[in-house]
Amino acid sequence: MKHLIDPMDLSKQETDEIISLAQDIIAHRERYQGSMSHRKLATLFYEPSTRTRLSFTSAMMELGGNVLGFSDARSSSVSKGETVQDTVRVVGCFAEFIAMRHYIEGAQLYASEVSPVPIINAGDGSHSHPTQTLTDLLTIQRELGHIDGITIGFCGDLRFGRTVHSLIKALSRYKDIKVVLIAPQELKLPDYIKHDVCERTGIPYREVETMEEVMSELDVLYMTRVQKERFLDEDEFDRVKDSFVLDAARMALAKEKMAVLHPLPRVNEILTEVDADPRAAYFRQVENGKFVREALIVKLHEWKNDPDHGMPEHDKPVYDETLHCGNLKCICNQEKAPYKFRRSEDGTLRCWYCDAKVR
Numbered sequence: 001m002k003h004l005i006d007p008m009d010l011s012k013q014e015t016d017e018i019i020s021l022a023q024d025i026i027a028h029r030e031r032y033q034g035s036m037s038h039r040k041l042a043t044l045f046y047e048p049s050t051r052t053r054l055s056f057t058s059a060m061m062e063l064g065g066n067v068l069g070f071s072d073a074r075s076s077s078v079s080k081g082e083t084v085q086d087t088v089r090v091v092g093c094f095a096e097f098i099a100m101r102h103y104i105e106g107a108q109l110y111a112s113e114v115s116p117v118p119i120i121n122a123g124d125g126s127h128s129h130p131t132q133t134l135t136d137l138l139t140i141q142r143e144l145g146h147i148d149g150i151t152i153g154f155c156g157d158l159r160f161g162r163t164v165h166s167l168i169k170a171l172s173r174y175k176d177i178k179v180v181l182i183a184p185q186e187l188k189l190p191d192y193i194k195h196d197v198c199e200r201t202g203i204p205y206r207e208v209e210t211m212e213e214v215m216s217e218l219d220v221l222y223m224t225r226v227q228k229e230r231f232l233d234e235d236e237f238d239r240v241k242d243s244f245v246l247d248a249a250r251m252a253l254a255k256e257k258m259a260v261l262h263p264l265p266r267v268n269e270i271l272t273e274v275d276a277d278p279r280a281a282y283f284r285q286v287e288n289g290k291f292v293r294e295a296l297i298v299k300l301h302e303w304k305n306d307p308d309h310g311m312p313e314h315d316k317p318v319y320d321e322t323l324h325c326g327n328l329k330c331i332c333n334q335e336k337a338p339y340k341f342r343r344s345e346d347g348t349l350r351c352w353y354c355d356a357k358v359r
Ligand code: ASP
Pocket: 123, 129, 162, 163, 225, 263, 264, 265
């Protein structure tokens, strides 16, 4: 059975199959209507969402299936103290797929260890958001006609922005990608992405502190909002909240064929004066999210009993009773998932569930 917890749970070939199926669905929507009839998707959202939850719902409905679930965990047995593992065991009796968003990092991975049906990670804390990544890849493909060879600038909150972490991982499998990281000191990309992804896979990246200095080089500008809800310190948030705003003057420095992406919601980081620019792709990106989720559901169903499309072989976990994960927002520290670790290339140990370095 295939779960989608991390973008790397899909091989490059599987990722490409989903992107091209999404394009076929766009071209021939009628062919896929009814392909999930009498099947159900459960959406378990422990954290707010507009686009992701509604696009899963709309995708399943387009395919002729049904949707059940909750958008506020307070209305479920979670409020009585039920664990994510028990919840998916139960919900797996009612639905063929589960899309879950959680503010706790690693929650979906832990849930997938016992789930009887495929789990789709719809965002876990500031860690991962693989279906947004599929949306972003489809959008780049449709806007530019290719993914290989792009120079992509990530701008804003690269520290807590889970969509950035997941997209960089996925891009590491395409050819000749160059990454530019545009962020203030407080919001720089976490080391595990820089070292374990960019350096290990040889993606050249550079860090800059202004948009102006790189704008003319970019094929894609990926804007993000400051993730206010993940700041532990309000003063720190106030210092960075207005960082890096995209306006018409900055757009004037960019290539004629650049695409501006944003996972949305936007707060103030793209002025509305940019919306009418043909390079502003963020609302088209939203629609792509629905098509790509349709394609994902169809493929997960097709792969469910296919041994050639299981989960990738992961390294064996390292158990060491003297160590623990220091990330308070990790499932290990919230629901007593066992402490287990993976050894990264540079020899450091990282939490199995949330990737935090063990200190
Ligand atoms: N919608 C995206 C997410 O869920 C981006 C954001 O919230 O800023 O991560």
